[in-house]
Amino acid sequence: METFKSFLGGIAATVIGGLLVFYILQRQGFFDKDEPPVVIEEAPKTEIEEAARFSFYNPKLRFYETGDTSIAQADRVYQDSFPQKDVRYINWELEIQYGKADTRRPFHILAIYTQSNGEELSRLTLDTYADKDWDNSFHNWGWGWTEPGNWAKDTYTVALFIGGNEIVKKAFVVY
Secondary structure, eight states: OHHHHHHHHHHHHHHHHHHHHHHHHHHTTTTSOOOOOOOOOOOOOOHHHHHHHSOEEEEEEEEEEESSSOOOGGGOOBOSEEOTTTOOEEEEEEEEEESOOSSOEEEEEEEEEEOTTSOEEEEEEEEEEEOTTOSEEEEEEEEEOSSTTOSOSEEEEEEEEETTEEEEEEEEEEO
């Protein structure tokens, strides 16, 4: 008989709890008739959204030093460490691959240079593109000074972003 009373007590508690939850949901309008959904037409894709849908893979990031003018790719000396007394601009070169482009696809590459303490040194945005029928491309830019000796001895990191997504990050040293 004790078991039966406990059983009935459990059922009563469950029913009362359910009624209480029902009452609360009803007071908050949970069971009110739904209004028809408002249809919002999709806005045209922005260039960044398009770039985000344009899949890049196998990014390769390399560094090289220059003065204030660019040098041909064949003349670049790639390295991950630079002597402080000689270094001027430290440039990054990004090689990326993607599926064959069916049209010219513009995109931006955001480059963020940070010091070893996490302090941001520079933030640059390169406007570039993947042309029709390309399946890979090289993109480069740099930051620094015309005269050598302005870089502090430190380890720096360059993070590159396309369409808001970090695609590659790599460090270099100025010694």
